[in-house]
Amino acid sequence: MRLNPDGPWTDANAPHGDVVLSSRVRLARNIAGFPFVSRTSTAQCHEILNLARQIVVNANLSDDLIWIDLEQTTEQERQLLVERHLISKNLAENVENRAAAILDHERLSIMVNEEDHLRMQALGPGLQIEPVFDRINQIDDLIESHIDYAFSSRWGYLTACPTNVGTGIRLSVMMHLPALKITGEIERVRRAAKELHLAVRGYYGEGSESAGDFYQISNQVTLGRTEADLRQHFRDAIIPQIIEYERQSRQMLCRRNGVLLDDRAHRALGILRSARLLGVEEAMKLLSRVRLGVCLERLDGIDQGVVNQLFLQVQPAHLRLLTDTELADDELREARANLVRHALGEH
């Protein structure tokens, strides 16, 4: 399994790319006539897998489709897919009769037998909910023309967990909010998000800390509102407000104590350009400071796209892919430091 080491969503020129790293739309669907995954027998699970493969492979969804039977993959390959947000941790850990299809040059993936029979998601760089939604909706229509989904007129698309029932849609954006973190205002964002029925998660999804000052914001309400209504509210009301709030905080920090910001960014860059051993958490923390400096044009000669890619490439499975060796955990720190030094222009 070979994937491009650069992420498909690391483009620095994407809409609102200074604050939003990527947008994602996920749909949860189940096939009528089968129990939900947690209640299926091994034979039924296998049958769903075969059915899904037949449909996904034959439905002409994309000309670059890669079908991955997870039982046939190594732990490192699965980890790579998790780091690229193409499959969930849950799918990577329970591989029997599980599969994933990767399409559109890694901008789209379909997980089979995750929490629901089918979980399909499209990704894009920056804030672009609409094209990402349109693509996944098209895929949904194509799949739906071949099978019956579990659906009821009252509850909509029936999902294993009732928190996804209805549209089965999860809109999410990965936001870089270092200024809100520095000012402590991120807690206000969290509280406001809770009141607005939004979930705030970290870089690695559910239960993860906000590594690199990244926050994944997503809708929690999936029932009683149309997809268009949910998107409009998310795209035009919620996310632009958080973007604006972060930008204002960045400007406020520049005005109040620009030297401190410069110091943080330059020190971080200095360490990243000199370190011989680098842990993943430290790398994420320092890269976040550098990214903020680059976005505010206070650091010269660093490409934001390179920094965006580094957030991905410093992850363990990516390092192993890039170095093409089976690195032991302690060797990873050295490989990480080498990679970062090289990418940021060694001093």
Place this chain on the structure above:
Amino acid sequence: MRCDYCDNPAVVHETTVKNGVTKQVHLCEEHAREAGIVLPGQSSPQKIQQVLNQFVISKSAPGKRATKKSCPTCDMTFADFRHGSMLGCADCYETFEKELTPIIERSQNAGTHHVGKAPQRAGVSIDRQHQIRQLIKELDDAVAAEQYERAAALRDKLRTLEVSFPPTPANEPTET
């Protein structure tokens, strides 16, 4: 954690392991009292283990409270759902509609009916139902915002949709 028998918060939690089988019981105040469990502040203390054992036995005996409704398709009980947060199959939504409705309403910010996309195969009637529900919601919003012209237009649209339903025996005009 919610009570195994209703939607109230559980105040009594008990885990028993017998012959290698783990059983968990979570009860609200009312159901705990019904099971004879004495809660703090009440008189006549009894051993909680003894009472819980009685309760577990009484649950398997026939009776109004003792019947454990299970999904005819996948055999899941509502207590199973409580413990795992996952339903067993599509039919569980119908089987446990009464129990699920308040839970879903709470987690879905009062959303009670689907108004979004429907599979083409589900038929045109569902689309129409969604459209009507959406129009009713918009009509309510328009009235609340005192946008009467908009409300009138929405009402006309609703009438068009409703009259376009094919007549059924129940609403066919009868000759007098």
